[in-house]
Amino acid sequence: MRLRWTRALGWGLVSTTLVFLVEGCGRSAPSNRPKTIPVQGVVKYKGTPVEGAMVSLVPQDPKGKGAVGTTDKSGKFQLTTFTAGDGALPGSYLVKISKTTTKSQLSEAQEQEYMAKGKPLPPMIEKDELPAKYKQEKTSGLTAEVKEGVKPLEFDLSD
Structure with missing residues (x-):
């Protein structure tokens, strides 16, 4: 069965949509917005770069604002808080990282048969590509x- 969609791509689209909703199209940044610090990093699993992982920084300060990024094919990411790639607010964060892929339960021929008959396709099968503990900031063990002057973040995940 072939991969049809990855959750990481979905999360990337959700993140982008949220950024546009927060920012509004064509508006300049409010002058009272807190200053962000550019933050980059890399995610590896067992030493291998992870493509399409969603990296989320969850502020330990309840008044803080989180930041998100999606890894590229070399496992690198840039965080976004207000506008794409602007970074994160200064502070301490718990980190969660996830990568979920989905695939069809049917072969391509079966899917076409379903569609030709007007039958709804069965739900996609989801698969976590990283250990489940990394999906939650409270269980990931990552911080x-x-x-100012922060070095690139490095997360080398293991089982």
């Missing part, structure tokens, strides 16, 4: 400190 990040964002401050």
Whole structure:
């Protein structure tokens, strides 16, 4: 069966949509917005770069604002808080990382048969590509400190 869609891509689209909703199209940044610090990093699993993983920084300060990024084919990401690639607010964060793929339960021929008959396709099968503990900030064991001059974040995940 072939891969039809990845959740990471879906999350990337959701993140982009949220950025546009927060920002509005064509508006300039509010002057009272807090200053972000550019943050980059890399995600590896067992030493191999992970493409399409969603990296989320969850602020430890309840008044803080989170940041998100999606890894490219080399496992690298740039965080976004307000506008694409702007970074994160200074502070301490818990980190969660996820990569979920989905695939059809049917072969391509079966899918076409279903569609020709007007039958709804069965639900997609979801698969976590990383250990489940990394999906939640409270169980991942990952943290990040964002401050001026922050070095690229490195997350080398294991089982």
